[in-house]
Every structure is written in C-alpha cells, then in structure tokens.
Amino acid sequence: MTTSMPKAELHCHIEGATSPALALSQAARYGIDTSAFIRDGAYAWQDFTSFVQSYDATANLFRTEEDYALLAETYLTEIAQAGAIYSELIVSPDQGDAIGIGADAYISGLAEGAQRARAKTGIETRFIIVGIRHFGPERVVKAAEYAARRPHPLITGFNLAGEERMHRVADFARAFDIARDAGLGITIHAGELSGAFSVRDALDHVRPSRISHGVRAIEDADLVRRLAEEGVVLEVCPGSNVALGVFPDFESHPLRALHAAGVRVTLNSDDPPFFHTSLAREYEVASTVMGFSDVEILGMTRTAIEAAFVDEPTRQRLLAAL
Ligand SMILES: Nc1ncnc2[nH]cnc12
Ligand SMILES: [Zn+2]
Secondary structure, three states: OOOOOOEEEEEEEOHHHOOHHHHHHHHHHHOOOOOOOEEOOEEOOOOHHHHHHHHHHHHOOOOOHHHHHHHHHHHHHHHHHOOEEEEEEEEOHHHHHHOOOOHHHHHHHHHHHHHHHHHHHOOEEEEEEEEEHHHOHHHHHHHHHHHHOOOOOOEEEEEEEOOOOOOOHHHHHHHHHHHHHOOOEEEEEEOOOOOHHHHHHHHHHHOOOEEEEOHHHHHOHHHHHHHHHHOOEEEEOHHHHHHOOOOOOHHHOOHHHHHHOOOEEEEOOEOHHHHOOOHHHHHHHHHHOOOOOHHHHHHHHHHHHHHOOOOHHHHHHHHHOO
C-alpha cells in the first residue's frame, strides 16, 4: 500500500489539476456553459488536440488572482493530504495575459494559494514557467524572458509544453539559453507524442537536467543508455501516457524497463483529472500494476527531491523527511 508513503512530483500543469467539481463551481460563478468540455462530471476529450481545447476552456474559468489562489490551495492541500511533501507546478504566464490580469497577478494568486496550502499542511511548492510550443518560438522566448526576470522567488525553472508535433526543439534553443543564463532549472516536454528523436533533440539543443515524459526514448536503446549515463531525470506520467494512447496499458508502459536500464525516473500526475488519475493513483499503479517494491518507489521519490529545482537547504530538509 502506497497510501501512507511520502510523495513528490515534478510535473503537474496547474490548470490541468482543476477537479471537475471546482471547474463547475467556477463556471457557475461566471455563468459559463461547460457542456462542450465537461460531461457527466468528467472532462470530455478524444485526442491530444481536443484535450488541449478542454484544458484551455477549463483554464479560462479562472479569472482573478483569488481564483488562482483557490486553485493552487485546493490542489496542493488535496495532494498533501495524500502524502505529498513537494510539488512543482507548471504555470503559464501566457494564461495570465489571456485572462487579462497579466502574468504577475496570475503568479501572485498562485503563490498565495501555495502559501495557504503550506501553512495548513507543510507542503513545499515551486513554479516552473512554461512556454507553449504551438504558440511558436517568439512567444516562447517572451515566456523565457519573463521567467529570466525572476519575478517571484517560487519560480525556479523553465519548461516547454504543448503540441510536440509542431516545430523542432532547435527552434526553441534561444528561449532555453535565456532561461539557463538566468539560473533557472531546465526541463522540456519531449518523447511523449513524438518519438525518441525528440528526446535526442532535447538533449542536444537544450541540455536539460530533466525531461518531461521522455518515455519514448525506449524506442532507441542507445538513447536509453545515454539517459542513464548522463543521469537525466525523466518526469514519467504513466496515467497520462495511457489515457492519451501513447501506450495501450500500464503493463506495456516502459517505466519498468527504463528503471531497470538505470535511467533516473520519477512519478508524476501531469493533468490528473483530465487523465483519470492523481499523484496517489500513480504511486498505487506503480506498486500494484507495475510491481515496484516500496523501496523502489521510495527511491523514485528520492530521485524527484534530488532533481527538484530548489535551494540546497530545502532539498536537504525534504530528503530528511523521506
Ligand atoms: N501532457 C501534456 N503534454 C503537452 N502539453 C501539455 N499541456 C498540458 N498537458 C500537457
Ligand atoms: Zn505535461
């Protein structure tokens, strides 16, 4: 049983962590019709493109700083009650602009929510600024420039998400240079919807310490060896991968093979209610379906803390809590 285990995650998109219940209460507040993206109390989507549409429609239910505080507080409190001691939330300054409050107010609302959750439960949180790939390289540079100004102390990393099949990683190298030069931790979505080549491109052009997903590296044995040798940490999201059809089921998911090959892997929830999962469920599936021992699962949590984009005193305090 993983219920009482300490947990940590490096990869959760904050808007994607909205429970359908919270989405419905926000929709009622603003008089928004959700029938296009919530049906029978669950998010409706069929493929990655319609998932992104449902995700964006959900994100647009949060309009004010206080809405964002409520979202972060609700999610972080829930996972803390399930044993999480650390969470890195992927946050998008573009979303602050999209709703008209601006990136600073968006971040400050999220930070207020993180602070409330920390006061109640002790959970530690950091924010990873994300550039949206399908918005194109120039918009991603803008997101990197925003992150590089270090507008809030909880912002410690930079990521690239969105439609992986658009553009090549090299098109985003400048954005990552800007973020890296500002001292931010570097991670990038690759090897989820696109194959092993995208993981190789990420290593060559972006030099990340972590990769968001990266699981399709399994298609290339040399690449798996390289990941293991270079100690690159994979933020693995098995529930998300199965829900999106990247792998047909948990039995054929490569987490076990990557772990056995010596790749440093961690467990993550991605967009939990969209993918019918939660951080707690990822831990439980790793144990009961994938057959990882408690010691192996604790090892993945340790890897997450070792790879977290936090200051050293915080890392040592979190490691001591394991
Ligand atoms: N799983 C995912 N892959 C790429 N971009 C995303 N944005 C939100 N969730 C995502
Ligand atoms: Zn993701």
